Amino acid sequence: xxxxxxxxxxxxxxxxxxxxxxxxxxxxxxxxxxxxxxxxxxxxxxxxxxxxxxxxxxxxxxxxxxxxxxxxxxxxxxxxxxxxxxxxxxxxxxxxxxxxxxxxxxxxxxxxxxxxxxxxxxxxxxxxxxxxxxxxxxxxxxxxxxxxxxxxxxxxxxxxxxxxxxxxxxxxxxxxxxxxxxxxxxxxxxxxxxxxxxxxxxxxxxxxxxxxxxxxxxxxxxxxxxxxxxxxxxxxxxxxxxxxxxxxxxxxxxxxxxxxxxxxxxxxxxxxxxxxxxxxxxxxxxxxxxxxxxxxxxxxxxxxxxxxxxxxxxxxxxxxxxxxxx
Numbered sequence: 001x002x003x004x005x006x007x008x009x010x011x012x013x014x015x016x017x018x019x020x021x022x023x024x025x026x027x028x029x030x031x032x033x034x035x036x037x038x039x040x041x042x043x044x045x046x047x048x049x050x051x052x053x054x055x056x057x058x059x060x061x062x063x064x065x066x067x068x069x070x071x072x073x074x075x076x077x078x079x080x081x082x083x084x085x086x087x088x089x090x091x092x093x094x095x096x097x098x099x100x101x102x103x104x105x106x107x108x109x110x111x112x113x114x115x116x117x118x119x120x121x122x123x124x125x126x127x128x129x130x131x132x133x134x135x136x137x138x139x140x141x142x143x144x145x146x147x148x149x150x151x152x153x154x155x156x157x158x159x160x161x162x163x164x165x166x167x168x169x170x171x172x173x174x175x176x177x178x179x180x181x182x183x184x185x186x187x188x189x190x191x192x193x194x195x196x197x198x199x200x201x202x203x204x205x206x207x208x209x210x211x212x213x214x215x216x217x218x219x220x221x222x223x224x225x226x227x228x229x230x231x232x233x234x235x236x237x238x239x240x241x242x243x244x245x246x247x248x249x250x251x252x253x254x255x256x257x258x259x260x261x262x263x264x265x266x267x268x269x270x271x272x273x274x275x276x277x278x279x280x281x282x283x284x285x286x287x288x289x290x291x292x293x294x295x296x297x298x299x300x301x302x303x304x305x306x307x308x309x310x311x312x313x314x315x316x317x318x319x320x321x322x323x324x325x326x
Contacts (some may be wrong), residue, residue, distance in 0.1 A: 004095035009060045009291070015306050020061070024099045025074035030103050032086060034068040036119035036300070037094045038107070038274060039309050039322040041066055041241070042266065046092070047310065051248045053092035054267045063094025064266065067109050067118035077103045085109040087118045088277060089126055095303065102106055103273035107281040110288035113295070113308050120152070120295035120321040121288070127265055128157035129284055130276055131214055131236045133164075136264050142211035143167040145203055145228060147194075147221060150177030152321045153238065155296040157214050157229055158184050160284075167207055171199050173316075180319050186228065200227035210231065219243025225260075226252050233259040296320030 001021050005187030008018045008120050025031045043062040045051035053059050066086040070080050079088065086106040092097055109118035117309035132138040144161045148154045149170030151304050161168045171185045171194045172178050178191030190206060192199045203210055209230030225235050226249050233256060253260070265273065287293040293297055298318040302325060307324050 001214050002098070004094070004096045004098040005303075006058075006061045006309065007063065007303065007324075009047050009062060015047065015310070017304060017306075019059075021098065022096075024074055026075040027075045028073040028077060028103055029100050030070050030077060030080050030086070030106055031072045032066065032099050032101060032106065032326065033071045034066045034094065034097055034099055035115040036323050036325040037069050037303075038115065038119050038121075038123055038152075039066045039306075039313055039324060040064050040123050041239070041313070043095075043149060044310055057090065057092030059092075061090060061093045061096055063090070063096065063099075064091050065119060065122040065204045066094040066099055067115040067121075068099075069115075070097070070106075073103070077117055080106060085115065085118070086191070087115075087122050089122045089265060092254055095306070095324060102270055102274065105270070105277050107277050110285050116300050116323050116325050117156050117295050117297065119323050119325075120261050120297050123265075124152035124156040124321065125160070125284065125293075125295075126276060126280055127153050128160055128214070130265065131238050131263055131299065134158060134276070135261055136212045136214075136234045136236045138164065138166065138229055140165040141153060141201075143169070143207045143209075145169045145171070145172045145199075145210040145213045147214065148216040148239070148241065149181050149191075150174075151216060151321050152296065153216055153295055154215075154285070155181065156322055158186055163287065165216045169203055169206060169210060171321050177319055194221075198220070198224060200224040203228040206326075212236070215237065219246050222246030222248050226256070226258065229256055229258050231256050231258075233258045237262045238264070298322055300325055302326075 004022045069083040089108045169190045213235045216239035219242035
């Protein structure tokens with residue numbers, strides 16, 4: 001049995017790289033030699049013991065997304081061959097030199113992008129695409145409010161919504177991140193600083209109420225979200241950076257005939273993840289090759305700098321993704 005090097009959670013403050021055994025791919029599986037992996041808030045929470053890996057994923061090896069090269073395939077695999085460049089999401093374990101995945105979960109890395117760039121795509125762009133177009137049913141030319149627009153999911157959602165012809169408003173706690181988001185399609189007048197936690201009135205002033213809100217903050221933004229919505233508006237909650245509890249004005253929600261839905265990718269069953277991955281490959285991957293979309297990378301660090309990467313992400317000083325490369 002071959003071995004892999006893997007980032008391992010030793011305790012809530014310690015990460016180190018260790019050797020782990022890797023089995024051969026079974027029927028329908030591919031073994032990917034990982035070249036790079038994106039760092040996500042979920043990895044920080046898992047390290048702290050606050051977000052355990054789902055069943056079937058390694059409990060102490062973090063990593064939700066990867067990009068690499070197929071090294072071997074299991075029986076019956078038809079969609080990939082040895083040497084193919086692929087990327088994808090997993091329930092955990094992506095921060096290792098090798099990862100086993102189902103063939104339908106791995107999709108081609110976009111032509112023209114490096115594997116480090118491809119590693120910054122799956123988690124944030126899959127999440128944004130699913131939340132906006134699958135969960136919220138976003139239609140062309142509707143209006144969207146994206147919280148934490150300078151985050152990985154935020155910059156992905158901004159690009160996807162602008163490509164669909166939507167009016168996009170974005171929030172951030174700092175004017176600097178709103179300024180940087182302009183390079184990805186945020187108009188200057190549509191950025192809202194939320195240092196005071198208020199944004200609904202300013203959102204209504206700009207477009208009379210928004211059709212869709214992509215909420216990565218949760219907690220204190222819940223009531224303001226409902227205030228900011230247009231009639232029949234939709235809120236999709238994909239993050240809880242601000243807290244997991246909130247008071248919601250249900251009467252206003254009813255009067256606006258609005259809806260609120262929560263969503264997560266990590267714990268979904270294989271078939272749901274595979275369907276999303278295949279749809280993404282068809283509809284979104286070509287937009288990276290054409291240059292219409294681009295991954296937003298704050299910094300690429302060596303994998304042995306993983307503890308520094310966690311500290312930087314926790315500082316909230318990043319814009320876009322941190323990528324770790326072997």
